[in-house]
Amino acid sequence: MTTEQLYNELNYVNHSREKRLFYAHMMQNNPKLVPKLLNILFKVDDKISPRAAWVFEFMCNDDINTIIPYLNKFTENMHKVHLDSAVRPVAKICEFLAKAYTSKEDNNIKTALTETHKERIIENCFDYMINDEKVAPKAYSMSVLFLLGKDYDWVYPELARILEDDFSKQTAAFKARARHILKKIKKASPKN
Template identity: 70%
Template sequence: MTTEQLYNELNYVNHSREKRLFYSKMVINNPALIPKLLDLLFMVDDKLSPRAAWVLEFMCTENTATIAPYLEPFTQGINKVHLDPAVRPVAKICQILAQHYYSKEDNLIKTTLTKTQQERIIETCFDYMINDEKVAAKAYSMVALFLFGKDFDWIHSELKIILDRDYPTQSAAFKARARIILKKMKKK
């Protein structure tokens, strides 16, 4: 399948779990599509960029190892993603990568995610925290940053400043996640 054919297929992806799952399994079963999907994701001003992000998110949820060979291009491009419907799934993928990296179980992400790639994820997550993003992107970013803070000492103090500053003006969902993260950081 060419990039153009995949682009046309993304027209059929919608918010339904069924469609996202169908296309994510198609990509999992044909890993040669992953670079093409990333190319479409990073066409950041295109209306189909978020649909590529949705499929990529479901792919990572179903089988995180499939993104391992593509962590370099993924982490190089995530800071360019700006459309709201694409930011949320990118933030979720960042959270998934952090969770797998710090998992007690052996997995491919632990051995392939480099410090440079982690730093790119951290930078993007901090951007999501300080920019005017929707609460879901901020919540996923909080979790990723909290986890990466285990190896990067400065993260927790910076994250705490942002959470304390934004807490009074944010939504109930933000406040709920922030309370959990702040409580976990206090235990450390």
């Protein structure tokens, strides 16, 4: 299948779980299509870009290891994504990666996710936190920053400051997640 054929196929992807799973499985069964899917995802001004993001999210959710060969491409380009319906799945994929990386169980993400990948993810998630994004990407980003932030002295103080500064201006959903993350940061921080 060519990139153009895949692009046309993505017109059939909608919000239904069935369609997203169908195309996610198509990617897993045909790994040579994944770079083409990412090329479409990173056509950030194209209306099909979010559909590619939805499929990639479902693929990663089904098996996070399928992203490993594409970690460089994904982390190098994710900051370019700006359409709301594509930003949410990109943030969710970052959360999948952070959860796998910090999991107590051994997995391939722990060795595949490099320092550079983590730094790009952290930077991208901070951008989501300070930019005018919807609640879902911000919520996923809070979790990512909490999970990956334990390895960086500066992340927790910066995240706490942003959460506290934005608290009064945000939705109930943001506030609930922010309270939860702030409690976890306080518990994880060394006592002075």
